[in-house]
Amino acid sequence: MFFGISHLVVPTADLERAAQLWRDVIGFAEVHRGDGFVDIDTGSATLRLAQVSRVESSLSLRLQVSQVQTTYDTLLAAGCSTRYAPMKTPELEEMACVSDGDQHSIVLWRPLSEDEWGFVPELPKQGEWLPEAEALLKRLLAHVPALFRMLARRKTTRVIEQLAAEAKSPVTCDCVIKGYITASAKITRFRLVEPLRAEGINPDDYRAEFDYE
Incomplete structure (x- = not known):
């Protein structure tokens, strides 16, 4: 065994x-x-x-770190030699590589946060969306911390599409606002006030959604 x-x-x-x-x-x-x-x-x-x-032969070891540049600089100062400097990869990682005294490679890496991707991911939408509604939701989701944004994107999109299906209409900006609010836990909805106001939306017009259980 x-x-x-x-x-x-x-x-x-x-x-x-x-x-x-x-x-x-x-x-x-x-x-x-x-x-x-x-x-x-x-x-x-x-x-x-x-x-x-x-x-006789060199190895390659991958070392996950919180700060690639800082760790890279520390290893160079300790006598390691560079193979390649910190860079962002298509796999949405930051990586660098050094060689130790035996020419083993030590790859330093960390996953990039969504704020570092350089692009806004597509919504996991299935129904018909008005372009202005999709753009509005992407802007609103940008206010969600990157660590939780993927989960929020999935849940909020699903709730919005349910509202649109009940109304038998494409997803409109009104559907987006209502779904954006009700998809959030009631105890944390106060955090949505400023993002809505930044979009010129009066939260008081959606008091029913803020009170929704």
Whole structure:
């Protein structure tokens, strides 16, 4: 029976140099040391830094970080060499890559937030929408924090299309406003007042939606 991967073996020609990089610079914990090896706990898997006379082949390790540029600069200052500088990718990630002293590549990456994508995602709409209604919802959704925007986009679009179906009409700006309000939890609807006002919409005209259970 298999229990999962316990260790990733990283050969190194200088065990103390490698241990210092992963422990003192990157900040992972040294958890065990034996004859010719050091185990580093990365939080998800253990790196076993193994002393060899010569590194025969290089590895590539992906390291998720909160700040790619800052981590990249820190590793260069610690003696790593650059492979490529931080950049945004078509996969909506920010990435950079350095080589350690054994020429293993360390890829630094993080997912981009929706605010960093450079484009506004399409609505998951199925029915007929008036162009001005679609544009209005996209602007209103821009006020939702990026972390929650994808979920809000799906739920709000669904509620709006339900309202339009009940009215037997295409999605109008009025449907968008009503659905934008009622799709939000009642306790947080006060946060919608300013985005509506920014669009020239009087929240008082939609008091029934704000009070909707």
